[in-house]
Amino acid sequence: MSKFKKIETPIQDLYIIEPTVFGDHRGFFMESYNQREFAEIGMDMDFVQDNHSKSKKGTLRGLHFQTEHPQGKLVRAIKGQVYDVAVDLRAGSDTYGEYFGVVLSEENKKMFYIPEGFAHGFLALSDEAEFMYKTTDYYCPECDGGIIWNDNNINIDWPLKEYGLTEDDLLLSDKDKELPTLKESNYKF
Numbered sequence: 001m002s003k004f005k006k007i008e009t010p011i012q013d014l015y016i017i018e019p020t021v022f023g024d025h026r027g028f029f030m031e032s033y034n035q036r037e038f039a040e041i042g043m044d045m046d047f048v049q050d051n052h053s054k055s056k057k058g059t060l061r062g063l064h065f066q067t068e069h070p071q072g073k074l075v076r077a078i079k080g081q082v083y084d085v086a087v088d089l090r091a092g093s094d095t096y097g098e099y100f101g102v103v104l105s106e107e108n109k110k111m112f113y114i115p116e117g118f119a120h121g122f123l124a125l126s127d128e129a130e131f132m133y134k135t136t137d138y139y140c141p142e143c144d145g146g147i148i149w150n151d152n153n154i155n156i157d158w159p160l161k162e163y164g165l166t167e168d169d170l171l172l173s174d175k176d177k178e179l180p181t182l183k184e185s186n187y188k189f
């Protein structure tokens with residue numbers, strides 16, 4: 001049996017992955033990725049890049065995708081917690097324009113697999129949040145695509161109030177403040 005548990009979400013091909021955590025008097029050990037064990041649960045992809053970012057509470061990064069060289073992403077929080085969101089942008093998908101969000105934290109150790117064809121973003125919920133992820137294709141700055149975080153039609157229920165945040169507290173990059181709505185961009189993979 002695989003060391004990784006694959007949990008379905010309401011959106012096809014979008015999965016939460018739970019690792020097996022071995023705790024003892026020293027702390028814990030877990031495999032955060034194992035190609036063979038992932039293949040056992042039907043997740044047979046090749047990762048080529050690992051990323052690590054640190055964010056202050058209220059930082060919102062997203063919603064991002066690459067138009068060419070789309071990236072599948074295996075994401076997790078290694079410090080603090082984030083609300084992580086994927087938006088389905090696959091042409092012909094029954095759930096096109098719909099999102100699914102999940103809290104990923106240092107404590108719950110959940111991972112989220114976001115396949116190619118989705119926009120991705122997250123909100124840092126703890127004073128500091130460190131985020132690590134693997135990607136199936138390389139970073140391509142000239143392929144940058146994105147959708148604005150508060151798109152009315154996608155209507156993401158970002159958990160601001162629950163974490164003592166207001167919209168005024170949000171920290172966004174200049175680039176992310178200027179992203180179009182899904183309607184404006186009409187992007188489909």
Ligand SMILES: Cc1cn([C@H]2C[C@H](O)[C@@H](COP(=O)(O)OP(=O)(O)O[C@H]3O[C@@H](C)C(=O)[C@@H](O)[C@H]3O)O2)c(=O)[nH]c1=O
Nearest residue numbers: 051053061062063064065073120121122138139140173
């Ligand atoms: C994403 C990325 C950025 N960079 C550089 C470019 C820039 O100078 C600096 C910060 O880049 P950004 O502002 O785009 O970083 P950020 O806003 O954290 O972008 C990331 O957001 C999350 C939600 C994702 O899903 C990722 O795929 C990626 O788009 O890091 C790389 O060198 N390699 C990379 O893979």
